[in-house]
Amino acid sequence: xxxxxxxxxxIKREYKTxxxxxxxxxxxxxxxxxxxxxxxxxxxxxxxxxxxxxQVIVIDETGRMLExxxxxxxxxxxPINADQSIEQIRELIMEDELDGYVFFDQTFLTEGTxxxxxxxxxGGITFFESLRSDVRDVTRQIRLEDNExxxxxxxxxxxxxxxxxxxxxxxxxxxQSNAFLSSxxxxxxxxxxxxxxxxxxxxLMRSVIEEKTSRIVEIITSSVKPIELMLGKxxxxxxxxxxxxxxxxxxxxxxxxxxxPVAQFFINQxxxxxxxxxxxxxxxxxxxxxxxxxxxxxxEQFSIDPLFILYFFVFFVLGFLMYSSIFxxxxxxxxxxxxxxxxxxxxxxxxLLGYMLNxxxxxxxxxxxxxxxxxxxxxxxxxxxxxxxxSNVPLWEVVLSILLLILSLIGMLLLAARIYRTGILMYGKxxxxxxxxxxxxxx
Amino acid sequence: xxLVIDVQNVSKHFGKATAVNQVSFGVEKGQIFGLLGPNGAGxxxxxxxxxxxxxxxxxxxxxxxxxxxxxxxxxxxxxxEERGLYKKMKVFDQLMYLAQLKGLSQAAAKTAIEFWxxxxxxxxxxxxxxxxxSKGMSQKxxxxxxxxxxxEIYIFDEPFxxxxxxxxxxxxxxxxxxxxxxKTILFSTHRMEQVEQMCDDICLFNQGKxxxxxxxQSIKQSFGNNTVLLDFTGDSEFLNQLEGVxxxxxxxxxxxxxxLEGASPQHILEIAMKHAAIQRFEIVxxxxxxxxxxxxxxxxxxx
Numbered sequence: 001x002x003x004x005x006x007x008x009x010x011i012k013r014e015y016k017t018x019x020x021x022x023x024x025x026x027x028x029x030x031x032x033x034x035x036x037x038x039x040x041x042x043x044x045x046x047x048x049x050x051x052x053x054x055q056v057i058v059i060d061e062t063g064r065m066l067e068x069x070x071x072x073x074x075x076x077x078x079p080i081n082a083d084q085s086i087e088q089i090r091e092l093i094m095e096d097e098l099d100g101y102v103f104f105d106q107t108f109l110t111e112g113t114x115x116x117x118x119x120x121x122x123g124g125i126t127f128f129e130s131l132r133s134d135v136r137d138v139t140r141q142i143r144l145e146d147n148e149x150x151x152x153x154x155x156x157x158x159x160x161x162x163x164x165x166x167x168x169x170x171x172x173x174x175x176q177s178n179a180f181l182s183s184x185x186x187x188x189x190x191x192x193x194x195x196x197x198x199x200x201x202x203x204l205m206r207s208v209i210e211e212k213t214s215r216i217v218e219i220i221t222s223s224v225k226p227i228e229l230m231l232g233k234x235x236x237x238x239x240x241x242x243x244x245x246x247x248x249x250x251x252x253x254x255x256x257x258x259x260x261p262v263a264q265f266f267i268n269q270x271x272x273x274x275x276x277x278x279x280x281x282x283x284x285x286x287x288x289x290x291x292x293x294x295x296x297x298x299x300e301q302f303s304i305d306p307l308f309i310l311y312f313f314v315f316f317v318l319g320f321l322m323y324s325s326i327f328x329x330x331x332x333x334x335x336x337x338x339x340x341x342x343x344x345x346x347x348x349x350x351x352l353l354g355y356m357l358n359x360x361x362x363x364x365x366x367x368x369x370x371x372x373x374x375x376x377x378x379x380x381x382x383x384x385x386x387x388x389x390x391s392n393v394p395l396w397e398v399v400l401s402i403l404l405l406i407l408s409l410i411g412m413l414l415l416a417a418r419i420y421r422t423g424i425l426m427y428g429k430x431x432x433x434x435x436x437x438x439x440x441x442x443x
Numbered sequence: 444x445x446l447v448i449d450v451q452n453v454s455k456h457f458g459k460a461t462a463v464n465q466v467s468f469g470v471e472k473g474q475i476f477g478l479l480g481p482n483g484a485g486x487x488x489x490x491x492x493x494x495x496x497x498x499x500x501x502x503x504x505x506x507x508x509x510x511x512x513x514x515x516x517x518x519x520x521x522x523x524e525e526r527g528l529y530k531k532m533k534v535f536d537q538l539m540y541l542a543q544l545k546g547l548s549q550a551a552a553k554t555a556i557e558f559w560x561x562x563x564x565x566x567x568x569x570x571x572x573x574x575x576x577s578k579g580m581s582q583k584x585x586x587x588x589x590x591x592x593x594x595e596i597y598i599f600d601e602p603f604x605x606x607x608x609x610x611x612x613x614x615x616x617x618x619x620x621x622x623x624x625x626k627t628i629l630f631s632t633h634r635m636e637q638v639e640q641m642c643d644d645i646c647l648f649n650q651g652k653x654x655x656x657x658x659x660q661s662i663k664q665s666f667g668n669n670t671v672l673l674d675f676t677g678d679s680e681f682l683n684q685l686e687g688v689x690x691x692x693x694x695x696x697x698x699x700x701x702x703l704e705g706a707s708p709q710h711i712l713e714i715a716m717k718h719a720a721i722q723r724f725e726i727v728x729x730x731x732x733x734x735x736x737x738x739x740x741x742x743x744x745x746x
Contacts, residue, residue, distance in 0.1 A: 003513060009543050017532060215527030219588065222494045222521040223544040225513065425496070438458070 006224045007232040014207075014236025019243060028244050032251055054127060056117075057089055057101035065104045068138040077134075093120045099127075102135070109142065168392075183362040186386040190358035192245075193316055193382045197351055200241045200320060201327040204233060205340060208331030208424075217424045226421040230328050238320050242313065249309060256304075312385055314402065319381025322409040323351065325416035329436075332423030339430045354379035358386050365391035375401050377408035415440055445508060447472045447596060447627040448493060453502030455488055462488040464651040465502070470629055470644070475622055477638040477659075478631035479735060480648030486631040487524060489648070490600050493629070494521050507595065517546040520594040524601040524631075526585045528573045534584055535560075535569040538591060545592035552591065559587040563613075579610055586614065590621075597621060599630035603637060615641065635732040645731075649739050663728045670729045671700040671708050677719030685711060691733050696722075701733060 018024055053075045060066040069077040080089070080101075092098040100119030107113045115135060117128070144154055211217040220229055330343040357379060361370045365387045374384035374393070380401045387393050422439040423431070431439075446469040455463040463485040470476040478486045491497040493504055495511040506515035529537055535556065542552035560566045563583045573581055582605075589597070597618070603611050618628055618641065632638060638645060639659070646656040655662065676696055687706030692699035700711060708726050715721055729737075 006544060009540065013540050017529075211529075214530060215523065215525040216529055217527070218491075218496065218523040218525065219521070219527060219541065220544065221496045222519070222523075223516055223541070425491070 002228055002231075003224065007228050007235070010224070010229060010232025011236040011239065014233050015239050018203075018237070018240045024240070024244070028247050032248055054099040054122075056099055056119075056131070059086070059089075059101055059103045061106040062104050062109050064109065064142055065135075065138060068141060069134060072134055072138065090118070093118065096120060096122075102131070109139070182390050186362040186365075186390040187358055189312065189389055190355060190362075190382050190386045193312075193319065193385060194351060194355040194358075196241050196245065196316060197319055197323050197381065198348075200237055201324045204237045204324045205327040205331040206337065207233065207237070208328050208420075209334065209337060209340070212332065212424050212427075213335060221424065226424060227417045230325070230417055230420050233328065234321055234324050237324065238317060241320060242317070245313070245316070249304070253304065308388060311388055311398070315381045315385050315405070318402065318405045318409055322377070322381075322405065322412045323347065325409075325413045329416035329419035329423065332420040333426075333431050333436060334423075335427060335430070342430075350378035351382070354382035357383055361386050362390055365393075371397065375404060377401075377405045380405055418442070445472070446470060446505070447474075447507055448476075448629060449505040450489070450493065451503045451505075453489070453492060453499040453504060455485075455492060455497065455499050461651050463492070463499070466648075466651075466653045467502075468646045468653055468656050470627060472627055473622065473625050474627055474643045475618065475641050476627075476629045477642035477645040478629065478648060479633065479635075479638060479645055479731075480631075481633065481739060484648035485651040486648050487600055490521075490598055490629075490631060494519060494598060517592065518594050519596045519598055520589040520592065522585065522589040522597075522599045522602055524604065526582065526605075528581060528585060528588070530574040531572055533569070534565075534571055534573060534576070537573065538584065538588055541588045542591040545594075547592050555591045555593065556587065559591055563587065578605075579607055582606060582610055586617075590617075595626060597626060597628045597630075599628070601632055602630050603632060603634055635730065635735060639731050647735065647738055655734070655738050659731070662734065663731070666729045666734055668726050668728055669702045670727050670733065671698075671702065671711055672723060672725040672727055673698045673700060673711075673715060673721065674723035675715060675719040675721050679719070681714055681718035684714060691730075691736070699730070699733070701729065701737075 055078055056076055057080050058066045058069055058077050059080055066077070066079055070079070086101075089098065089101050093100055098120075099122055100117060103116045103118070105113040105115070108115055117131060140157065144157065211220070217229075224232075326347050330340050330347070333343065334340045354373070357369075357373050360367075361373060361383050364370060370383070370387055373379045374387045375397065376383075384393070384398065384401045388398065418440045419436055422442065448470040450466060450468050453463055453466050454461065466485070466489060478489065480486050488497065492499050493506070493511065495513070495516050504511045507518060509515060532540075538556045538560075539549070539552050542556060543549065547555065557566070560569065563586075565580065565583055565587075568576060568580060568584070573584065576584065589599075599618075602614055602618075606614060615637070618630075622628060642659050644657065645659050645662065646653050648654070670691075674697055679693065679695060679698070682690055682693060682698055682700075685700070685706075687703050688711065689701045689703060690698055691701055702708065702711075712721070712724055715724070
């Protein structure tokens with residue numbers, strides 16, 4: 001019934017006209033740069049935030065808190081000058097000369113009156129947390145000393161037992177795991193799929209509207225069936241998305257594979273230079289204490305499992321075809337992009353839901369709610385992929401999720417094809433939901 | 444002679460509206476067939492059904508003896524009323540794409556397109572995007588897209604609308620040329636002079652129904668010699684005094700007068716001679732325009 005050679009012609013046109021555009025090249029090469037730049041910016045901000053020393057005046061009415069605090073961090077905790085009043089300090093804070101002050105009431109240690117931290121709002125939650133932990137440590141220390149607790153018990157309090165995080169992989173070998181890193185990866189992958197579903201869905205919709213308003217669609221449908229045109233467009237745009245993702249993955253893989261040896265090479269070279277210059281300066285050779293090797297094995301954690309890439313593509317392709325068939329139907333139903341807004345909202349909701357759930361799923365990948373979200377076809381394209389990256393998902397769940405997705409994809413396609421077929425030849429007023437429903441029922 | 448296009452009792456509804464109502468007509472091989480009718484009469488819907496873009500609710504359509512199908516689509520060259528091309532696509536790539544969709548191989552498409560681009564002196568536009576072309580140029584490209592796959596049947600929906608006189612004349616030439624090559628042509632229009640000049644058979648549509656059809660000459664004959672053409676100089680006021688006539692067309696020194704029941708041409712001539720100097724007095728068959736208007740008005744009354 002369906003003529004595949006004609007669908008193939010349509011796929012080729014959709015693919016060629018998009019891949020050859022300047023905007024495709026730009027978005028393919030600029031997006032990774034932007035993401036790298038963004039990540040670099042975040043890291044820079046985090047690092048530079050830690051480096052900028054915070055200055056906090058300690059107003060200590062107990063007489064016992066100031067000294068241990070300054071011992072803990074002499075640049076952060078400063079004593080109050082004898083001639084300074086609290087009002088003056090408050091003014092300095094408002095002028096950003098100071099970051100804040102901590103006030104310990106006389107009864108802080110005896111009756112447990114809360115200490116107060118007055119600040120100008122800079123530093124945020126991390127700074128406040130570290131301040132609170134400093135105060136707690138010092139208070140505990142004083143309490144322990146006051147109660148003349150034995151050194152052995154103090155040692156127990158100071159102990160920090162290590163917990164090594166090793167994840168068992170499919171080969172049965174346990175390997176260094178970085179839950180934090182894979183959570184971040186899971187969220188990033190989710191963002192990619194979200195952008196892909198949405199961005200390419202919008203591209204497809206725009207192209208359907210364009211064919212309709214330029215009236216070329218009547219010529220095309222005098223040669224092929226509407227469903228053939230729709231399938232060709234869906235697959236063509238899907239291939240463009242896959243091309244872009246493949247290029248990104250190839251770049252990423254290239255970077256991660258090359259990163260360790262390249263980094264090692266440069267580090268060795270720097271070390272060599274350093275040693276040479278040192279030995280030429282100082283014949284006795286103090287360079288011996290420069291480390292000759294740096295452990296770069298952590299870079300391996302950034303590598304991606306090829307099987308995961310396969311699953312990523314499977315879920316993306318299925319999710320894309322499902323959502324984009326709806327986008328195609330919307331494009332066919334309206335005459336302009338503005339008119340599409342009304343129909344977009346109900347489609348956007350599940351994608352957005354999947355996107356937002358992703359942050360919780362990255363944290364708790366095996367909760368019941370995460371399992372449901374990764375099986376439910378409207379959210380699984382985003383949520384299952386994230387779950388698979390963060391945790392070990394049982395194979396049957398993955399298979400079930402794919403099956404459910406395929407079933408709903410077929411359902412959506414059939415539904416969308418009916419709206420598409422009627423819509424592409426309808427001009428004039430924007431149809432209502434009721435009319436769309438009627439189009440679906442007209443066989 | 445077997446029919447190239449055979450439309451049998453076809454109806455099509457959109458919701459509650461009936462676009463086409465029990466229409467039947469046939470087009471013979473090598474004919475130029477005109478579909479006439481006011482806007483909204485169901486011409487475009489009928490044409491879309493012949494092109495297998497829409498399916499009839501009831502009735503059947505055959506092309507060259509077989510029911511409409513993707514295969515019959517390849518034997519038709521269709522020029523829709525609303526022209527359209529991909530604006531951002533190069534002329535040559537676009538024509539190749541459309542010809543291949545009609546079932547041509549890559550090589551055959553290339554030969555045909557180069558022939559037609561040459562025929563229309565448009566070879567230098569190959570690498571241009573359609574958005575760079577003038578309206579007249581893109582109309583030529585549109586026409587090439589319709590004919591490149593050398594179909595046996597051409598269907599043109601309002602082919603002359605929006606054409607400048609030069610392109611309009613060229614299109615007429617090509618249509619007559621293709622007829623000579625044995626091609627069958629169906630076109631819809633509401634421009635009567637083109638129908639009179641070109642069509643063998645016509646079918647007149649009104650409100651979804653085929654109200655009049657057959658050979659153009661026999662239709663005109665069946666209306667009889669009931670029209671008077673009058674050229675005169677002088678006051679045209681006397682035209683208002685005429686009884687039993689309808690004046691279809693009048694200007695300061697010309698009138699086309701349709702004789703109704705019992706009116707005598709001699710009587711008209713008498714009155715005319717009293718009021719004006721007569722240059723021409725001729726009794727002729729009615730114009731198609733007149734047939735069109737009176738048939739449409741009759742059906743309106745009968746509804």
